[in-house]
Amino acid sequence: MKHEHRSPITPDFETWPVKHTPTDVVVENGALSITWSDGQTSLYHPFLLAENDPAPETLHPMSREATLTPLDLPEDLQVANAAIAPNGAIEVHWSPARSNSVFHPGWLRGIAWFGDQPAQSTAVLWAGVEQPEPPTFDGPIALEDPQTFLKWLVALRDYGVARLESLPNQDGLLMQIVERVGPIRESNFGRMYTLEIKDDPDSNAFTSGALMQHIDMPTRECPHGLQFLFCRGNSTSGGEGIYVDAYRVAEDLRREEPEHFQALCEINWTYNNRSKSSSYNAQGPVIEQDQHGTVTGIRYNTWLRAPLVASLTDQDRAYRSYRAFTARAQASEYQMEFAYRAGDLLTFDNRRALHGRNGYDAKGGTRFIEGIYSDRDDLHSAIRTLERSLAKDTAQ
Template identity: 30%
Template sequence: MPLTVEQRSPLPMGELSDHTRAPGLSRVEAHGSRLLLTWDDDSQAPFPLIWLRDHCACPECRHPQTRERLYLPQEAPDEAVEVEVENGNLTVHWANGHLSHFDGGWLHQRRPGSLPSDAVPKRQPWEEGFSPVRVDHGDFTAGVAGERDWLTALLRDGLVLLEKGPLADEEVSRLAERIGPLRPTNFGARFDVRSKPNPNNAAYTAIALALHTDLPNWRQPPDIQLLYCLENGAEGGESIFADGFAAAECLRQSSPEAFRLLSETPIDFRFQDENHDLAWRAPVIALDEAGNVIEVRLNNWIRDSLRLPVETIDAWYAAYRHFWQRVHAPQHRLEFTLAPGEMVAFDNRRVLHGRNAFDPNSGRRHLQGTYLDLDMCESRLRVLARQA
């Protein structure tokens, strides 16, 4: 009969994530350089002795405060002279006298070849009729649930809205800092989006902004952008968004050669003003080793001179035009007006954004923005999941 959690006395393993709900061990068999472990649910897995020695969680092998590994696996491990299962957990006696204790549930979660569970959701492409999740500012700031819902939607859909927030200067910074440090760029850590004299970027004018991703001229463009609306009384200026990943997959299906060309051909992006000259070369569509789309770099006004072989230029422009049409197709596109007290957050390396032109003489339009790193958003969601 399987042991209850209390009966098997879960052991600390230098982890903050919970492992007490996993089954305990029922038996162990030694097979040369491996141990075959069997759990209360009859599942089995072999563990190499070298893996077990490397993962010992005693204070000699793992720092009790930082939880960082101290053991250095630079030499072949000593042989195990005795192994035993007690209260659902594993004890290994090593030949040099060292003793290792392993929680059975912790080992079950880490069976060789298994994938770790993660609170971070998989990205989901927008389908026709997609509507972004909306979270109240009060729910976001009140506790775990609202912030967790907001982060889950942001990481899954690439776009989420916060509403009913205060009309307070720097509120975007305060909200962002709940997640992690602001990501500075040549526009600063926090920036104001409004029409102003002598602009060094099209965003600081009243003209329409075609769909784009920010700062593709950086080696590492910002991941997450937050835009908080403080004023929006001007005529026009509706915000526009499109799912670049969904558009890229549509291009892959309809025009595979165009998709190949845009994903295999680096082009130049460049931003210049009196104080900066930031340039980088990368393809419009980036893929991982499995061929999955992981990034879109589309920003027509800071695309630099197209330095491609002459025999490739016509085909590249045709592919670029095809992708432009897919990005602007209605099934991939959203348009809405941000109200004062609303904040939109989106994945800048997936979701393209833009706006319609507005008349600065008809009223004031003022957004404040900042960037966050994707790693910090995922980290925060994992911490919230533990707290929940």
């Protein structure tokens, strides 16, 4: 048969390499059991298999989204028997009888459950003494070469901060670059903003004063995930950017001051933006974790905290732990400090990399920095789709 060795499609557009091949398949209480070439065994519920069947009557062949509901499957659905096809795919026969299903082995292995395990983090934790500059890439080359653009995105994901340099002073360029990553997320500062000195500032950022390390938008239910700062010109003195890996701070606290780490995970602070024209207000702990205890986000901004309404005991724990976090965020060994140069695009994970600056002298010089927000989801999506595209180009 023509195409008989072609692997079946998967219920998504991701690349699922076959790193381990199935060596045996059996049915266990109506579920599918697969033994793999590395000796591991995985079980698959019949409902999971049936609703992810890539057949056109189950998933739309173009969108690859489901075209049935869970109630469209019989309640007593079971795998009747299964076999390994010559091309390594898994063929499943059903009871009650319905059309046979064929599954891609790479996809089956990729979604297999082998016991509760924390997701493998790609985060590279750093302190300024170890990482004095952000990972940096040639801007014009990155905009032309997808491989370099991908390396920049991966560095941003892994380090929480990355830089493109030598970009041209061009109107609209920042927006073009951000939209290659994903949609722009607006804020109360607009779709795009300029870090300039305002006569009536609605944020400390719009002054020439020093800024302590912080995240932006702790006042939002979900703070903005990414921030892009494009320096189109800078002839002022001072104003160096100061960045801190808050994940590193959190892990050092977990190890060296566990009582403060625990308080920072447990006690919610309220943040409000104290603006004359808007009133955002949100709560959350300084350190967010997932179910495995992995740090997943930071909500830290010293000057946007509202008064803590809590018992005196909790207030004492909260303030002492906040001071412990601040002591590290302000310590020089944690800080990455560098000047904003014309042509630099500095991008960072706003819920991981604390950012601040030294004060600067606005007299006798100009400072032109544009800013845009986006979200982490857009970064992760851009990485996956670009990796998928480059993998297909390599395979052709």
